[in-house]
Amino acid sequence: EPPHIRKLYGADSSNKDKVAFAENCILARRLIERGVRFVQLFNGAYASGGRINWDGHFNLKEQYDVHGEILDQPVAGLLKDLKQRGLLDDTLVVFATEFGRMPMFQVGTYGRDHNPHGFTTWLAGAGVKGGTSYGATDEFGFKARENILTPHDFHATILHLLGLDHKKLTYYHNGIQRRLTDVHGHVVKEILA
Structure with a gap:
């Protein structure tokens, strides 16, 4: 990659963990450019050989202070690069975890x-309305109170953005056809462009 692209992603940093994640983001963009349909990036213990951990049970400040520097510039660089290459219109970026x-x-x-x-995930690109915030927690950040989404809703929305009808995506289990989004999942139209 040319120096200006490496700089965009933060791959010129003195922080080796940031460089490693930035280079993975560049690799993700390259895979997308070549038509790979699903690309997954990891950050945390897996990517750092166990040194950097998202499992903040013991010292949240010490464990989480390192993540901002490692994540912010590479992720922003990936989004900007996808957009400037015309790839973000057809690429759905999902930034998620299983809990807060x-x-x-x-x-x-x-x-x-x-x-x-109560926790945050975000989507960008392919059919997502930019700059939109949907849902809110109580005043303590403990529990979702407004526009509550379930994992089924999240999955239904992602499947919709991928061009799949979640109601028709079924599997056979215990004598009945079931949906990945159960009977409760719905597409969150408020976040769609």
Whole structure:
């Protein structure tokens, strides 16, 4: 890659973990350019050989302070690069985790326990309305209170953006056809462009 692209992603940094993630983001863009339909990036213990961990049970500040520098520029660079190459219109970027963290310290530590009741994910590109925020938690950040989404809704929306009708995507289990989005999942039209 030319120096200006490496700089865009932060691959010229002195932080080796940032460089590693930036180079993975560049590789993801290259795969997308060549028509690979699904690309997954990882960040955290897997990517760092176990040194950098998202599992913030013990010391959230110490564990999470490192992530901003490693993630921000490479992810922003990936989005900007996809857009300037005309690829973001056809590429759905999903930034997600399976749960958030409690708003209060875990007993006996400076960490926080898992919180499946209120957390953030984001989507960009292919059919997503930019600059949109959807949903809100209570005043403590503990539980979703407004425009509550389930994993089924999230999956239905992603499948819709991929051009699949989630109601027709079924599998046979225990004598019945079932949907990945169950009977409750719905496409969140408010975030669609």
